[in-house]
Amino acid sequence: MIYLRLLLLFFFALAICLIIFLSFYLFIRKIWRKEYGNWDRMIEMLLREAIFFHEADTGQVAIIPVTQRFQANLKNRRFYNRFVKKIIAAKRNVSGQYGDNLRNLYIQLGLDKKALRLLGSHKWHLKAYAIQQLGTMGLKEHLPRIYRYTNRKNALVRVEAQIAVLNLIGAEGLRFLDITSYQITDWQQIKLLKELSIIPQAELTGMDKWLSSGNSSVIVFALKLARNYRRYELYANIVSCLDHSEPNVRKEAILTLTDIYVENTSEVLLARFDGETYENQIAIMDAITVIGDVENVSTLFSYLDAGNAQMKFAVARAIVNGSANGLECLMNDHRSKTYPLTDMIPQLKNEIKW
Numbered sequence: 001m002i003y004l005r006l007l008l009l010f011f012f013a014l015a016i017c018l019i020i021f022l023s024f025y026l027f028i029r030k031i032w033r034k035e036y037g038n039w040d041r042m043i044e045m046l047l048r049e050a051i052f053f054h055e056a057d058t059g060q061v062a063i064i065p066v067t068q069r070f071q072a073n074l075k076n077r078r079f080y081n082r083f084v085k086k087i088i089a090a091k092r093n094v095s096g097q098y099g100d101n102l103r104n105l106y107i108q109l110g111l112d113k114k115a116l117r118l119l120g121s122h123k124w125h126l127k128a129y130a131i132q133q134l135g136t137m138g139l140k141e142h143l144p145r146i147y148r149y150t151n152r153k154n155a156l157v158r159v160e161a162q163i164a165v166l167n168l169i170g171a172e173g174l175r176f177l178d179i180t181s182y183q184i185t186d187w188q189q190i191k192l193l194k195e196l197s198i199i200p201q202a203e204l205t206g207m208d209k210w211l212s213s214g215n216s217s218v219i220v221f222a223l224k225l226a227r228n229y230r231r232y233e234l235y236a237n238i239v240s241c242l243d244h245s246e247p248n249v250r251k252e253a254i255l256t257l258t259d260i261y262v263e264n265t266s267e268v269l270l271a272r273f274d275g276e277t278y279e280n281q282i283a284i285m286d287a288i289t290v291i292g293d294v295e296n297v298s299t300l301f302s303y304l305d306a307g308n309a310q311m312k313f314a315v316a317r318a319i320v321n322g323s324a325n326g327l328e329c330l331m332n333d334h335r336s337k338t339y340p341l342t343d344m345i346p347q348l349k350n351e352i353k354w
Contacts, residue, residue: 036082042070043083047090050105051098064105074109084111088136103137112139119145128160135164143168150176159188166195171203177210177218184217193224204229211237216246223252227259235260239268247277254280258287266294266322273303278311285314294322297329304335313344320348327352 050064073079091102106112111133118130131149134142146168149161165173184192210222211234219241226234238260241253250272257265269284269291276284285303288294300322303315320326327348330336336345 039073039079039082040086042073043086046070046105047087047102050101051090051094053101064101064108066105066109071109084133087111088133091136091138099138103139106137107139112137112142116142116145124154124157128154128156131157131160131164135160135167138168140168147176151180151182153182155182155185155188158182159191162188163191163195166192166199170199171196174204175206177213177221178206180215180218183215184221189217189221189224192221193228196225196228204231207231208234208237211241216244216249219244219249220252223249223256227256230260232260235262242268242272247280250276251280251283254283254287258290261291263293264295266291270294270299278308282311282314285311285318288318289314289321292322294318294326297323297326301329301333304333309340312340316341316344317348317351320352 046066053064074083087102087106091099091106094102115130115133118126119134121127121130127149131146134146143165146161146164149157150165152158152161162173162176165176167173204225207222207225210218211226213219213222223238223241225231226238238253238256242250242257244250244253254269257269266288269287273281273284288300294300297319300315300319304312304319306312306315316330319330323329330341330345330348335341
């Protein structure tokens with residue numbers, strides 16, 4: 001009985017402590033929310049003033065007015081981090097004189113010097129954050145230091161440096177592809193292509209060299225660039241990638257030739273069909289569906305007996321779209337009366353209607 005009473009007292013005391021802790025935590029959170037709200041209003045007011053700041057023509061560098069209270073708050077680490085995030089986000093959304101004003105405020109408050117100190121940190125996430133700041137704020141004077149990180153071992157630091165270089169000098173910054181020794185992951189390629197999409201288009205040089213790089217991921221990325229920028233003059237270089245040793249490079253070349261093709265591209269792809277992987281064979285048939293211009297449709301019929309339904313449908317679609325009389329040829333073939341072609345042909349007819 002005594003043990004039961006002690007146990008109940010223990011749980012009662014624990015419940016009281018938990019209630020006190022939660023009450024204290026919620027009280028602190030309420031204070032922080034109020035504090036953060038005040039900070040956000042203060043930050044947004046300064047950013048608005050900076051964006052629309054008009055520099056008087058006095059021949060001297062104009063100083064954007066900043067209150068002593070704001071400068072004092074910058075010594076608070078939480079306030080500093082909140083302000084840096086907001087000024088970086090604002091800079092991404094404005095350009096021209098408005099963006100220049102934000103850059104001037106960033107420098108005026110000495111944030112660039114703090115970013116450079118972070119760049120010297122041994123912690124990779126701090127290095128990446130510093131590079132992101134310097135790149136977004138357009139501080140070209142630090143380009144040589146940032147460029148050195150475009151081939152670093154840490155993937156996050158490397159991709160932030162690559163994006164920062166693009167921010168600073170545009171498409172010319174892709175010259176890091178000449179030296180990169182690490183794989184450019186799909187995630188990195190998506191980030192780089194997204195960054196390039198908002199950069200004013202410029203003549204991309206060196207793409208022919210990237211298409212013959214010893215780094216297969218550079219070749220894949222160059223193929224995507226050739227496709228996005230419609231670089232027809234690189235057709236021969238793209239075709240040569242069909243003979244690369246790695247299947248993913250060959251597949252990317254097939255996808256690129258689907259957009260960049262000439263009169264005999266379908267025949268070029270068909271000549272490589274037998275030696276390809278299953279996934280690449282599907283890609284070839286999909287490409288022929290788009291390109292058409294098959295000289296000898298009978299070549300496609302030789303693949304119609306594929307046991308896999310996915311391959312059979314891809315071949316049937318290529319036959320229908322490969323030549324002007326493709327559907328007629330398929331309908332006249334004795335296999336068109338057998339399953340699963342009996343179900344596939346109506347769908348292919350509907351695709352032609354659309």
